[in-house]
Amino acid sequence: MTAPATLPPDSTPAAIDVDRLRAVTITWEDGHVSRFDLPALRLACPCAGCMAEWSAGREPRLAAPLSIVDVRLAGAWGMTPTWVDGHDTGIYSWAYLRAGCECADCAAADCTAVDCPAGD
Numbered sequence: 001m002t003a004p005a006t007l008p009p010d011s012t013p014a015a016i017d018v019d020r021l022r023a024v025t026i027t028w029e030d031g032h033v034s035r036f037d038l039p040a041l042r043l044a045c046p047c048a049g050c051m052a053e054w055s056a057g058r059e060p061r062l063a064a065p066l067s068i069v070d071v072r073l074a075g076a077w078g079m080t081p082t083w084v085d086g087h088d089t090g091i092y093s094w095a096y097l098r099a100g101c102e103c104a105d106c107a108a109a110d111c112t113a114v115d116c117p118a119g120d
């Protein structure tokens with residue numbers, strides 16, 4: 001696939017693995033692997049509706065059991081999951097997903113993370 005020149009090189013996915021009941025795993029072009037468990041991914045939904053919930057002090061409601069029905073690519077720059085409850089308005093850009101990677105390496109590199117052991 002060809003990425004737009006505006007994308008940083010490490011925000012281009014080389015492979016996307018969707019486990020509809022558990023997690024979405026993205027392997028980036030630089031070899032980094034990010035795994036997003038479904039509840040965390042759903043709570044990170046960047047759509048206007050979910051943002052409004054958060055700014056009103058509420059959490060978006062998660063379907064139980066939570067699963068992904070489908071994942072569509074949003075052009076070259078992101079993906080749109082369809083959740084089991086029909087929610088499909090969140091467009092997750094690759095840059096957003098890469099920035100949200102919670103693997104040990106990224107957690108260690110980002111000392112602003114809440115639970116970073118080196119942070120303060």
Ligand SMILES: [Zn+2]
Nearest residue numbers: 045047050090
């Ligand atoms: Zn949403």
Ligand SMILES: [Zn+2]
Nearest residue numbers: 101102103106
């Ligand atoms: Zn990472």
